[in-house]
Amino acid sequence: MPSLRSLPLSDPGVPDVRSGFRFLLWLEARQWRGQLAATAWGTLYMAAVASFPLTVGTAVQAVVDRSGHRLAVAGAVMLSLGAVAALGDTMLHRTSVTNWISAAARVQQLLARQTVELGSVLARRVAAGEVVAVSTGDVEKIGWFVEALARFTSALLATVGVAIALLVYQPALGVVVAASVPVLAVAVLPLLPAATKRADLQREKAGRATELASDTVAGLRVLRGIGGEELFLDRYRRASQQVRAAAVHSARMWALISALQVVLPGLLLVGIAWYGARLALDGRISVGELVTVYGSVAFLLVPLRNFEEIAMAWSFSRPSAKRAARVLSLRRPGPRPAGSDTEHGPVPGARYAAGELHDPASGLWVPAGLLTAVVCGDPDEGGRLADRLGGHSPGASGDEVSALLGGQPLDAMPLAVARAAVLVQDKDPVLLSGTLAELLDVPSSGAVSMAAALAAAQCGDVLDALAQTMAGPDADRGDPMRARITERGRSLSGGQRQRLALARSLVADPEVLVLDEPTSAVDAHTEARIAAALKEVRGGRTTVVLTSSPLVLDRADRVVFVDDGAATAVGRHHELLRDHPRYRAVVTRETEDGSGPVPAILSFEESA
Secondary structure (H helix, E strand, O other), X not given: OOOXXXXXXXXXXXXXXXXXXXXXXXXXXXXXXXXXXXXXXXXXXXXXXXXXHHHHHHHHHHHHOOOHXXXXXXXXXXXXXXXXXXXXXXXXXXXXXXXXXXXXXXXXXXXXXXXXXXXXXXXXXXXXXXXHHHHHHHHHHHHHHHHHHXXXXXXXXXXXXXXXXXXXXXXXXXXXXXXXXXXXXXXXXXXXXXXXXXXXXXXXXXXXXXHHHXXXXXXXXXXXXXXXXXXXXXXXXXXHHHHHHHHHHHXXXXXXXXXXXXXXXXHHHHHHHHHHHHHHHOOOOOHHHHHHHHHHHHHOHHHHHHHHHHHHHHHHHHHHHHHHHHXXXXXXXXXXOOOXXXXXXXXXXXXOOOOOEEEOOOOEEEOOOOEXXXXXOOHHHHHHHHHHHXXXXXXXXXXXXXXXXXXXXXXXXXXXXXXXXXXXXXXXXOOOOEEHHHHHOOOOOOOOOHHHHHHHOOOHHHHHHHXXXXXXXXXXXXXXXXXXXXXXXXXXXXXXXXXXXXXXXXXXXXXXXXXEOOOOOOOHHHHXXXXXXXXXXXXXXXXXXXXXXXXXXXXXXXXXXXXXXXXXXXXXXXXXXXXXXXXXXXXXXXXXXXXXXXXXXXXXXXXX
């Protein structure tokens, strides 16, 4: 049996994601030892409890026959059965919980691994609310089915065993019980499709409400700025009420199923008591046999409850497993064969230097060891270009061309190698909750210290602000590195979050660093200092900055202008301002004929 100490698993395995049902079967197969152990302990527990009616019937008959010896033996047997039942129930609970936690942990590890492998592709192909639903509620429901199946198996074995034993022990009543048990087991089956449909509708509405809530929380700062809190709050109220109504609608059907599971066995129990009493009065069975049969029928209420539970577990876990399989089936688009497209492939005969980055789709070349600034005529093109340069191909069909690092397609490299070689900081970097020291504790070359990175990112005021938030007798007010950062850095301004993210990227010191609008939320003076420090800290390393800020462009070793998805001009900032009207229009916000507002800052030297 697997131990909880083995979690997290060293290798969660390769799941079968062709369907939700196959995914559940794969989970069951991966945990067959735990399932077998739970089934064995459950069968032992059920057998011990099922044997009590026979022992009690023997004891009652012993009293009728005034046999003290048989009464003493029956009492000893009951004590032994009680001990066995206690042991079986304890171990059944232990193994069932272990199976549930192990299954849930395995699914969570698979989802975490999938998230790391897909990167930004996941957010483009699956809604954030669905990812949250799969990694929380769906994981719990999948684990529930996995652990409930073993208990259902032991209940099924116990039910069949009791029915056969009653046929042998007392055929007159055993026939009635054996004929009634299958009817009781399948009586609720016609109601299951309707219950499943209602449960699916409830989960669908709950997923929509979760997506709405996550989107609202993510954009809360913007909503407050435009006064849209009440609008979105009203939307969430309506979505929440729809979830409530669907949950009540679903609960009514499950309540009906539960009622049938009580009423029908109860009617069988009444019928057996009446028929058995008639047989006892006629002298065809003894009082002890009547007690035994009655107790056995009463015992069948226990395994029949497991039948209801497995039906509920299957109903809830089936769509959950389907969603999990869908997320786990997503794959990163593979690289297109080299030379398959002479227009958008590696340049024939080209010699690539180590650390040199090339995007065949746009024709962008990034020389090794230089600070290259890229200006895009379309702001959205910058995000797509950054993704390609980092090997985060956004194409769902696999038709995107992989960027080349040193002549090698990034998509063809092992994921860990590609991620270590090229680091992309997007427009909206995420800050994980924890202390500032933990935020900056990332895999790195060690060449750039935390202090140097923070200084280069101009984080002095951020450190002061964090130090002021520290409170408590155990807090070290002199060390802002111990200050805690809230989830996604919500307590910080946009510029502060952006600078801390930049510091984190500089600490990592990758071979190639791609920064997408890293200074868009900071003031001009801070931006000028960051541009100067960035070139110094990243000296000798390949750095790409996607920006239209003249302060940053003026510090770049070379500037590339990408328009309509293609690199159309290369040079220094002043050269392109002078010679390229389209570039000048994008950077200065002028029209190409020279009309329009003239920016206050065109270059670092002019601003100085």
